[in-house]
Amino acid sequence: xxxxxxxxxxxxxxxxxxxxxxxxxxxxxxxxxxxxxxxxxxxxxxxxxxxxxxxxxxxxxxxxxxxxxxxxxxxxxxxxxxxxxxxxxxxxxxxxxxxxxxxxxxxxxxxxxxxxxxxxxxxxxxxxxxxxxxxxxxxxxxxxxxxxxxxxxxxxxxxxxxxxxxxxxxxxxxxxxxxxxxxxxxxxxxxxxxxxxxxxxxxx
Amino acid sequence: xxxxxxxxxxxxxxxxxxxxxxxxxxxxxxxxxxxxxxxxxxxxxxxxxxxxxxxxxxxxxxxxxxxxxxxxxxxxxxxxxxxxxxxxxxxxxxxxxxxxxxxxxxxxxxxxxxxxxxxxxxxxxxxxxxxxxxxxxxxxxxxxxxxxxxxxxxxxxxxxxxxxxxxxxxxxxxxxxxxxxxxxxxxxxxxxxxxxxxxxxxxxxxxxxxxxxxxxxxxx
Numbered sequence: 001x002x003x004x005x006x007x008x009x010x011x012x013x014x015x016x017x018x019x020x021x022x023x024x025x026x027x028x029x030x031x032x033x034x035x036x037x038x039x040x041x042x043x044x045x046x047x048x049x050x051x052x053x054x055x056x057x058x059x060x061x062x063x064x065x066x067x068x069x070x071x072x073x074x075x076x077x078x079x080x081x082x083x084x085x086x087x088x089x090x091x092x093x094x095x096x097x098x099x100x101x102x103x104x105x106x107x108x109x110x111x112x113x114x115x116x117x118x119x120x121x122x123x124x125x126x127x128x129x130x131x132x133x134x135x136x137x138x139x140x141x142x143x144x145x146x147x148x149x150x151x152x153x154x155x156x157x158x159x160x161x162x163x164x165x166x167x168x169x170x171x172x173x174x175x176x177x178x179x180x181x182x183x184x185x186x187x188x189x190x191x192x193x194x195x196x197x198x199x200x201x202x203x204x
Numbered sequence: 205x206x207x208x209x210x211x212x213x214x215x216x217x218x219x220x221x222x223x224x225x226x227x228x229x230x231x232x233x234x235x236x237x238x239x240x241x242x243x244x245x246x247x248x249x250x251x252x253x254x255x256x257x258x259x260x261x262x263x264x265x266x267x268x269x270x271x272x273x274x275x276x277x278x279x280x281x282x283x284x285x286x287x288x289x290x291x292x293x294x295x296x297x298x299x300x301x302x303x304x305x306x307x308x309x310x311x312x313x314x315x316x317x318x319x320x321x322x323x324x325x326x327x328x329x330x331x332x333x334x335x336x337x338x339x340x341x342x343x344x345x346x347x348x349x350x351x352x353x354x355x356x357x358x359x360x361x362x363x364x365x366x367x368x369x370x371x372x373x374x375x376x377x378x379x380x381x382x383x384x385x386x387x388x389x390x391x392x393x394x395x396x397x398x399x400x401x402x403x404x405x406x407x408x409x410x411x412x413x414x415x416x417x418x419x420x421x422x423x424x
Contacts, residue, residue, distance in 0.1 A: 130351070134331075137344050147330050148348070151323035155359060186358070193354055197347045200268050 013051050017043065017095050025102040033106045034165075040099050041161050044120065045153065047091050052084050052128035053135070053145050068202065077198040081129055081191065088125035092117050113167035119180075120160040123187050127153055130194045137201055159183060211406055217399030224392045242300035244392050248400035249293030255401055256286030256408065257325070261353040264346035273419060276342035279349060281411035283328055285404055290322045314371045317359045324352045338422070 020043050024031075031039060067076055096117055100107070107113045128149060135145040163179050225244035260282035267275035297315065298308040309315070328348055335341040 134344060134348055134351075137335075137340065144331060144334055148324075148327045151320050151327060152355060154320050155317060182358075189354060189358075193351055197350060200343060200347055 009054060013047060013091065014094065016050060017047055017091070017098055020046070021095070021098040021102045030104040036099070036103055036106050037161055037164055039103070040095070040117075041120070041157050041164075043095055043099070044092065044117070044124065045157060047095060048088060048121075048124040048128050049145070049149065051087060051091055052125055053132050073199040073202040074195055076202070077129075077133070077194055080133075081126060081194065084125040084129045085122050088121040089118055092121035107167050109167045113164060116160065116164045116167065119183060120156075120164075123156055123160070123183060123190075124153065126187055126190045126194070127156065130190060130198075133194070133198060133201055156183075156186065210402055214399055214402035214406060217395050218403060221392060221396040221399050225396070228388050228392055230389055239300055239303045240389070242296060243389065244396045246293060246296040246300055247393070248396045249289050249296060251397050252289040252400050252404035253286045253293060256282045256289060256404060257353060257356060259408070260286060261349055264349040267342060267346045268350075271339075271343075273338065273342060274416065276346065277415040277419060278412055279346065280329075280332060281408055281415055283325060283349065285408045285411060287322060287325050287329065288407075289404055290318070290325070294318065294322065312371065314360070321356050321359045324355060328352055 024039055024043075028035070071079075096114070131145060131149050131152070134148065159179055159182065163176070163183070166176065221244055225241055230238075230240050260279045263275045263279035263282065266272070267279060294315075297318075301310060301312075301315070302308045305312070328345060331348055332341055332345045335344060
């Protein structure tokens with residue numbers, strides 16, 4: 001939707017990823033597994049903030065009003081969620097590619113890692129879509145997005161980096177299936193909440 | 205006067221809890237020692253916090269169905285009292301941890317996740333401040349409040365029970381049960397729950413009255 005209309009937004013984020021990873025490369029050449037993992041998720045987080053936060057902030061009021069007259073708010077938020085999931089999955093893949101290119105490749109079980117980061121990307125995009133919808137109502141305030149978003153995604157990121165750890169080194173993690181279950185249920189919770197609550201936000 | 209008996213009751217119970225809490229005979233177990241008395245002050249704070257946040261989220265849901273601004277006043281007052289009690293609970297908890305776990309901030313999951321949950325609620329209060337329009341503020345903060353409550357329960361209640369924690373009732377430690385608690389402690393603990401909760405409701409009603417007066421002044 002938005003990124004197809006405004007090509008610069010998409011390429012802006014792309015450049016953002018590459019430059020961030022390149023800066024990390026200049027500072028610490030080839031980080032070890034643990035740091036690689038941490039850095040990867042931090043990059044991922046800021047990409048999510050930059051990419052998803054725009055999805056409401058950059059829409060102008062007239063167009064929002066047009067959408068409002070056209071479709072039910074529930075289908076609008078569903079469309080936004082699906083679109084942001086796809087966008088964030090693409091971004092995740094690009095981030096992974098960049099990280100592996102510039103920072104070395106410590107990942108041993110590739111497909112597992114791929115699955116985890118896609119799951120992570122989807123969770124982040126869901127969460128930030130909802131938060132962006134709230135922040136957009138509150139005077140399009142970007143600082144507010146950070147205040148609301150960071151405590152909420154903190155446990156999410158901790159969980160993700162813990163899950164991702166298994167793809168670098170063979171460690172014994174007893175609660176692994178439980179953690180996956182938790183991530184999944186959190187996603188479902190966020191989707192359900194945004195479908196129920198978004199119509200109330202939309203009533204302007 | 206007949207309406208205010210419960211406030212007197214709260215004061216009496218709390219006086220009893222504070223005196224008894226420091227003087228009652230408690231079993232001295234290992235590193236806990238005398239610090240087990242924290243039980244009478246630490247745990248009731250969380251009970252109060254959950255009570256307040258529950259009141260808050262119920263009022264938020266009611267606001268979204270009726271659009272009555274009084275509901276918003278109830279919800280926001282309850283949330284601020286809840287955050288206040290949460291901070292108190294966190295403070296008493298870190299104090300207790302300093303003497304039994306050997307550090308104020310151990311990487312205990314329940315402690316960390318509670319801090320996160322409190323931050324989410326502080327974000328709620330900041331969000332309220334950032335929107336000038338009353339109706340819009342009420343609506344958006346009600347939505348965020350429901351969102352916050354939906355995260356509060358898994359963060360502070362479900363996840364800490366699934367992972368290893370220093371708190372009682374996690375995956376590897378036995379939970380708090382009425383059967384293995386010392387009788388002397390029970391005689392103080394249960395009144396403490398009631399007393400602190402009554403006090404929190406009292407603070408909450410005062411705050412609600414103040415907010416209602418503010419609303420009245422606006423509509424004049």
